[in-house]
Amino acid sequence: MSIIIETNELKKVFGQRGVEFAALKGINLNVEKGEFLGVMGPSGSGKTTLLNLISTIDKQTSGKIFFNGQDMANIKNKDLSRFRRDNIGFIFQDYNLLDNMLIEDNISLPLALNKVPHKLIKEKVVKLSNFFGIEGQLKKYPYQLSGGQKQRAAAARALITSPTVVFADEPTGALDSKSATELLNCLTDMNTKFNTTIIMVTHDAFAASFCKRVLFLADGQIHAKINQNTSRKELYERILTMMASLGGGGHNELF
């Protein structure tokens, strides 16, 4: 399998001299095509920073990021937004749908900006909305939708450009458990059917158990990696054990 994202000694330091804080202390990571990678870790471990760096929203202090073998440092600032639009899909915790647009327009937005013919956009919107089960909501505004529907709409928007990789930042954070399960099933389907590479940041062990591989960050470093070997349930147990050992508070006492 080909490697899509590769990071090399990735470091990020916040603050000015004297009051520096190293959020990432050298991350070496390979993400393969078609992978469903979970990134976990306690608050302040650098999850979101890592996501922001790989997704080009933020710039690293040192180290390298390769996207499909291309060094991201070589892309000009001007072209970066275009790169992001074409190669990366985003799913955010708070959906980030534009409340002044219809759901169909929200989903179409990235392609509309790319000057894709409107008929083609429409076809894709129909296809994706069927996939995510929101075909009945297309003519509605975001505030008329439930949280789960909004997040699925956001997922459809993330997928419409057929991006190389989809970044999901705490996608289930604002959802109830039923909606969360539905969304995670959708993401898994996305991963298997469209062979979409997904990187998901989460602190929820249940959500992480849907991944094929889970990465644990602690103190700005990769603490451990777990692969799904047999079943989701088995992975879930191992994640809980790992979380307990990290001191992030395991959920297993509930069972």
Added chain:
Amino acid sequence: MNCFKLAMFNARNNIKLFKLNIICMVFSITVFFNFFSLLFNPSLNLANSDKLLIKATLYMVSVLLVFFILFFILYSNSFFLKQRKKEIGIYTFMGVDNSKIAVAFGIEVIILGTVSLIFGLLLGIIFQKAFLMLLTKIASMNTEVTFYLSVPAIIITAVIFILIFSISALRGFMTIIRSNLIDLLNAEKQEDKILKTRYLTGILSIALIFLGYLYSRNIFTESFVIDASIVMFCIVLGTFLLFSSFLSVVIKYMINNKKILYNKTNIISISNLAYRIRDNYRTLACITIIVAVTITAIGASFSVQHLLEITTKVTYPYSFSYISIDSKVDEKILSTINNSNHKVLLDIKTKFLILNNQKKGDLNKNYPVLKFSDFRKIIGSLKVKNIDSIINDAKVLEDGVAITITSSNDSGFKDNQLLNMYGLDIKIKKTINTPLLGGRFENNTIILTDNDYNKFKNNCYKLEKRKKEHIFKGIIVSDQDNSLELSKQLANIPELKGNLTSYIEYYTSYNELTGVVKFTGLFLGLVFMLSTASIMYMKIMNDAIADKKKYEILMKLGLSESELYGAVSNQVGLSYILPVLVGSIHAFVAIMVLQNFLNKYLEISLLLPYLFSLVIYVIVYILFYILTTKKFIKLVTS
């Protein structure tokens, strides 16, 4: 912390926000003070009775200004209050009660008001000189208007603005007292702003505007007040409905037509427009109306001077005219002219009779009567422009038939009216508008055939026992626009007392008034322009604050800087273009109606003044558009 401290604390923390507020208020005060001081400036001689019209104009414009400024300041203060709703909400949250915050806010308005008042007056005094120079220049006044610092003007300005600030403070106070915590904290979250399409009212709005346009074509009749009210009603209501309904239909169409919507940044700007239209249509409509009124007013006020020039040429075709008494006086006048640096270009002498047709209630119904051969000679030597068509019109003339000549708009006679001239029955066939004897006669001149004229002469002699015709003298001199000095010399000749009609005297007396009208028109127009543009600016900035989150999302999704610029400038541009576009169409129709009305009497084109004011408008709005776009982008990207 007491209220005063809280107010000071707020004032310090919001200095950036206040900067704009203070600029708005200082501008208003400077403008008003400068204008109002004119009323007290002794070099304008407003105490003279012949300046009564000028004084009245200035006074009325000042009153208009006060109302406009009141509206402007109330609007801008409510805008700043809205921006700070959250801040007020946080204070309430911390347990400061509403009345205390309200008092603090009131004090703050008073402090800001006082500061602006001081700066406004200082700037007003500094700019007074420039303002006066502009006045003398534009109004082409003969009198030098000197700088004069009027204490009453300062005091009255201060009192008026203290009143305005108090009203504004009171309004803010009431708003805060009445507000709930939850509304204050959620000030920025109001979600269900879906676009409602009302096709019927949309069509109605267009229909109303067209009805207004059609109806306005024949507005200058006896029932002007009623007709004008109907037209105003149609246009104003139509414009409001246009922005509330028709525009929403258009936007809805664009949103549903994905070919338009999914075209680069259209999707962003159209969606934002749709989202805002329910909040913004009133502002858009109001500004459209003000734009229309301003362009029309500037156009019309410019045409006033133009009009004066043309009417003066028609009503006063001669530099000097008088009724000749004896030839000695004629010689005296000629020698006076020849001794000046003017030359006699034309010297007309003609005999005429006077018909006194006084009926009950009529005042001063003296009609000069001329024979056709003399009439032809005069218009020939006056080199009247459309002489051929006049001669053609005069072909109806035959024994028993007369035509009348007018130099003003009131014809006085109906066509085919029968007239008894001391026993001679005459039918008036036609009234022609052309210069002849000039404005010294208020009534139309009656032209008879030479044959009828002689019959009438005999009748006159019988009736009045006065065996003499009157003699009219008209003289045109070279360089008549500078003949004021000569005119004064001639007026000193005793035999000409109350008998001399002078072109230049008339022109100068009215020129000053039309100059003032032009100046105030231009000045008010400029004030309206700047203030509507800044109202638009505030409105858009309000939108920008609300749109900040949206643009943040868009940028995360990969909206590039140039695309951001495109989307913002579309969104901002539409807010400026729409009112100017619709307003300028309204104004065009109004100006054309005025021109058509005036064209009945004189050939005049108001297109130039119209274009002139439109171009100024467009330039001012483009500058504001650039400024707003820049600020908008800075705000959403920060």
